[in-house]
Amino acid sequence: MKFSVLMSVYKNENPEYFQRAMESVLGQTLPPDEIVLVRDGKVPDSLQTVIDKYLGNPIVKYCPLEENVGLGNALNEGLQHATHEFVARMDTDDICLPDRFEKQMRFLQENPSVDMLGGQIEEFLEEEENVIALRNVPCEDGEIKEFIKTRNPFNHQSVVFKKEKVLAVGGYIELHYLEDYYLWCRLWKSGATFANLADVLVKVRTSEDLYKRRGGRKYFKSFKALEAYKKGVGMIxxxxxxxxxxxxxxxxxxxxxxxxxGYNRMARKTVKK
Incomplete structure (x- = not known):
């Protein structure tokens, strides 16, 4: 089963973090057949130098955009260039565990009815070993479809999905910080089958900025639009x-x-030192 990895990088990415993310993808026990790398607008020379380092790799398909179009639009552009039936998402500052893709592709081969598969994540602060929290999500289709009514049931950077299923519902649509959740809801409406592995698949880099980004009127406006959609399609x-x-x-x-x-109390399990 061949698969593509979809990544989008933009001007604020740390070059060292990006390189670590790429190495974690290339160093998998089951390497991807293709990496679709979207450059969302112009980037600093220091980051472009690291990007250029990987362009000689035959599995890297580079899609540079002249203007920044936002994550949802950038991912949609990359999705058009993905060659294979299955597409795995990966963020450009996170770290895949070495056997992530091997576990996911084995599960999908054994469960061909599953349209999207995610997994658990660890969140770390500065150093990879400094794990501060776990974000656990439900594993079974029925549990996921109940959970989605209230909260996002997938860790976006951990998912693998069937490309055609995602394209059939319109792909990623720009919605401030909720592009992924909105896509999952549209997949729910289409009757897609979901699953998550119980294993931690990705180490996710976090910072104080994470919580700042989760506030503000613009973010609430996105939630209003999403909740209206959920009600409109009969989910809630x-x-x-x-x-x-x-x-x-x-x-x-x-x-x-x-x-x-609130996040650490309700949405995550804090790791005690």
């Missing part, structure tokens, strides 16, 4: 929509330190 009722929006209003309008506490 009016009561559930109201409850979800109340939770998201508090999340997006509280001080950063309160938001950090």
């Amino acid at each position: 009722g009016a009561g559930k929509k109201f409850k979800n929006l109340c939770i998201r209003f508090v999340q997006t309008h509280t001080p950063n330190f309160v938001r950090k506490w």
Whole structure:
């Protein structure tokens, strides 16, 4: 089973983090057949130098965009260039565990009805060994389809999906920080079959900025649009929509330190040192 890896890099990416991410993909026990790398707009010379280092690799398909178009649009562009039936997502500052793709492709081969497969993640601060939290998501299709009514049931940087299934629902559509969740909801509507592995597949780099990005009116506006979509397609009722929006209003309008506490208390399992 051949598969592509889809990545998008932009001007604010740290060159060292990007290189570490690429090496973790290339060093897999089951290497990808193709890496589609989208450059979302112009980047600093220091980052371009690292990008250029990988362009001689025959499995790297480079898609440079002259203007920054945002993550959702950049991923959609890359998706058009992916050659294989299965596409794995990877962020350009995170680290795949060495056997990530081997585990996922084996599962998909044994479970051909599954349209999208994710897994668990560890979050680390600065050093890879400094794991501060786990984000666990449900594994079974039924559990995922219940969880999605309230929260995002996938760790985006861990997923592998069937390309044609995603294209059939419109691919990624720009929605401030919620492009992935919106796509999962449209896949839910299409009747897609979901699964997550119980294994940690990706180490995710985090910082204080993570919690800042999860606040503000623009983020809440995205949630309003998403909850309206969920209700419109019959995923949730009016009561559930109201409850979800109340939770998201508090999340997006509280001080950063309160938001950090809430995420670590409800959405993640903090690792005690």
